[in-house]
Amino acid sequence: MGIRNKLDISAYFVVGPENTKGRPVAPIIRDAVDAGFTCVQIRSKTASARQLIELTGQASEVIAKTGKSDIVTLLVNDRLDVVLAAKKQGIKVDGIHVGQTDIPVDVCREYLGPDAVVGLSARTHELFEYIKNADVSLIDYFGAGPVHETTTKPDSGLDVDGKRITRSIEEITTLSRLSSIPVVVGGGVKLADIPSLARTGVAGFFVVSAISEADDPGHEAANLVKTWNSHKR
Template identity: 70%
Template sequence: MDIRKRVDISAYLVIGPENTKGRSVGIIIKEAVEAGFTFVQVRSKVASARELIQLTREAADAIAEVGKSHYVALVVNDRLDVILAARKEGIKVDGIHVGQSDIPVKVCREYLGEDSIIGLSARTTELFEYIKTADASLLDYFGVGPLHETLTKPDCGLDTNGKVLTRSFEEIAKLAKLSSIPVVVGGGVKLQDIPQLAQTGVEGFFVVSAVTKADDPKSASAELVDAWKVHKI
């Protein structure tokens, strides 16, 4: 089954070992997926390539344990080399998430093939222009934000003057209308943001800390997923 044809970015978890308060990445992913999360991105700026391959294996195993390998997509942030090596080792990785200054989307598509998922973070400073003019034919979704300033990614939303630009719900609704592909929104998203965010027309929300740093990641995940389902227009 081609997961790319029915990719679900409604509840999207971004996770790496630096975000889990010392807990297992695999266990948190398993709990989030059990609670209804639909998409997982492994992202770490501190892990080595080998560590990232192992984290990807843990993530794939966690999703498989819940019986969701055909429904919950797993991507790796930024590291085409890690994805290719992981696949060589038989690990099920569904694609990549890149930024505009990372490996070009065309190259990712060439190496990963037509069945792989490719997501792109659109730069906050030129978001509207980019989403209007970008060739999205090789992409599956845009990641946009930040909704709030976030300690998980302090440089998220920085403009050329070093000021953090955040996005209002009105702007996000406008982006959703402009985009030719699905949009997922994150950046400091918390449970109380979900009702309004679900009304903007975007396809989903992404979180890091709201799940990975929660005292009980499973119940935090369930609350987010339930709120999204209740309020989604």
Template identity: 75%
Template sequence: MSIRKKFDLSAYFVVGPENTKGRSVAMIIKDVVEAGFTCIQIRSKVASARELIQLTREASEVIAQAGKSDEVVLLVDDRLDVILAAKQQGIKVDGIHVGQDDIPVEVCREYLGEDSIIGLSARTHDIFEYIKTVDVSQIDYFGVGPLHETMTKPDCGVDLDGKVITRSFEEISKIAQISPVPVVVGGGVKLIDIPQLAQTGVDGFFVVSAVSEADDPKQAAVDLVKTWKLYATVGCKDLIEKQVKL
């Protein structure tokens, strides 16, 4: 079965060399894969195409060595050229994530084929109308955010007036209800946000610095996955009871 038909967005890690405090990208990816993360995205605005291809190769190898090539999705942000070059070199990469101003989804689908995963950052302004009306025939999930302003990607959530719009849990719940495709939420997400976020009905969370800049990336990843699984499977009454116990 194509991974596109069974991929899991619940724990989604975005990383590039500028996010790791000088530590190995591959080693941190190894940590998060072992911790139970289900999706890895290679994203960098400073790395060259060759560097991105190498990072993609290392990430693919880490996932394979963990025996999770059929479970953990590997995506590259924006760079269709990098993905095509990686595939030509025999690197297993599962798809692309694009923003509104990146290469069009239709072009990505044409070049990557029907088995590849394509994620799209949902438009910041008029997001509710957009999600209800956009043609989703070529995309597999929406990335939504930010939950909080974040220095990792300062332009995340910038609207037409140049202001950053963050999303409340109430708004995120509404987005989850109306979206015709899975939704993953990020942008400044921390461990403390996971219980509420898991209750909104979205399909997962994405993080960068909460793991990549942590003193112990593996433990941070374990805590995020464990907390998501705990709260994504309980009802509101159970949630209150768990919070009281904590």
């Protein structure tokens, strides 16, 4: 059984070199996976393709050393070229996460094949309509947010008018109910948000700085997972 059939996005960590206060990325990924995070996404708008391939390889190696390669999903944000090059080098990378303005999901699916994981962030101002009307046969989950304004992705939640939209607990609950595929929610999420998010019915939460900028990433990651599991409805 491929990882696509066992996809677990309950605790989802997004990270790149610009998010770690200058610390190496790989040990922080190890801390998150050891703490129970089930999905890791490599995302960077500043790293070169070669740096991203190397980082993906490091992440894959770290996950393998924890013995969780068959249950922790490793994705790359936006960069189909990086995923394909990493695979060509023998790196175990499980798929890609894209936005609606990135490479189309049908192209990702064509190049990565039926066993790859493909996640999609829908545009903020179209999210409800998109979730109700989209053909989801090619994608495995929706990413939604932000819950709060976030500095790790400054354009997150921008409407067509440039207004920033954040998602209330009521809206997130509605998203979960409307979507025929799992929804993972994030954007500025901190530990205090987890209990209410866990009760919305979404499949999981995603975080960046709550772990990557923490003084003790492993401790923070463990608290997030424990809190999610204790409040999940």
